[in-house]
Amino acid sequence: MTPASTANARYAARDLAHVWHPCTQMKDHEGQVPMIPIRSGQGVWLEDFDGRRYLDAVSSWWVNLFGHANPRINAAVRAQLERLEHVILAGFTHEAVIDLSEELVAVAPGGLTRCFYADNGSAAVEVAVKMSFHYWRNRGRTDKRRFVTLANSYHGETLGALAVGNVELYKSVYRPLLMDVITVPSPDCFLCEPGESWADHSRRLFASLEQALARHAREVAAVIVEPLVQCAGGMRMYDPVYLEMLRAACDRHEVHLIADEIAVGFGRTGTMFACEQAGIRPDMLCLSKGLTGGYLPLSVVMTTEPIYAAFYDEYTRLNAFLHSHSYTGNALACAAARATLGIFREDRVIERNRALAAHLAARVRELADHPHIADVRQCGMIAAVELARDKASRTPYPWQERRGLAVYRHGLERGALLRPIGDVIYFMPPYVITPGEIDFMVEVAREGIDRATSA
């Protein structure tokens, strides 16, 4: 424990008197888990008030792409601040949101030409769900009001987003408040049969989705998926062929495809958007997190002309999409997003990340021999290992033992912010990480895993 006299301890005590933290059992902070007050950030490093540094291996919940205090994003936000911090986006507009929308349309899969903004990922999912339902209603299909989702998917924490997600830990308590959805098995390749390729597994699992659509398409508005990686579900991955088949089935059954790329968008899977790897265009693309390089809350739902057209009408027909949030299209956030897209273009980030991702993959693969690691997987700038009590049978540790938490604590002692999801230890660093820092991050994880699994 930190001595009570240090600056860290003083900030932690003041914090714990009033701040109720997200995704946290606050009692953990009485002893098991230290509260770390951060004074500053620079690149991949965070520094606390006692001067200790932590490598941000999780990009501060997957938002940071180009490091903390990035000079180019700082300059863009500063310049915007001098002109306009925010303006209502109904009836009014501003340069940053206009520029950003043009730039997003240019980089997104072709045909996504309309940008509807909100201010966080869950809100974007709410927008997409409402927009899909409302589209069908405006087209006279009032029976289309159900959603199809994959097992182990995650789409956010607000009630609509929670309903279309499937991580029990977050969802089960609130089930009485949630709309009913159709859940089909996930193509998750952790569950491959021995000797089965990812593509074969994903293809085989698609049969359940096809069946659900064949049976329910008349009442289904949309299928929602996290393309290629179910991040909050433990970085579980699947093959692009699943998305290809899904796109074709959605067309065949007249159902929307909502791609939630809130976590996987902006280069995380090795392409700018994960959907590109399947060569598909969703009907709605949800983006947030990396959109502003990890600076400010902003999200967008990008959609097509036909969907936009279903809402475009005489006012008195009451067909407009009236959804709104006060901070929609915030000018500072849009300026940060434009600077972020500028870095992608100017630094050829997608190309440059290939070598970095290969290095990450190679280092993480070295963990495959560990007696308590059941799986090693990687997709672009995301890599994960899954702990197990018994490697051969992949029997997990009882969750109550919180082995992953021991890895987290070890990381803090050694100077790395690793934040496992249960017993899945993953790496999702900012793209400005160096090969040497990747080595350090994986080494700290290995030590932590040794420690966590030794007893």
Ligand code: PMP
């Ligand atoms: N969808 C996905 C795929 C996510 O990973 C997240 C956040 N982890 C969300 C939606 C929700 O975003 P937010 O936390 O900004 O509400």
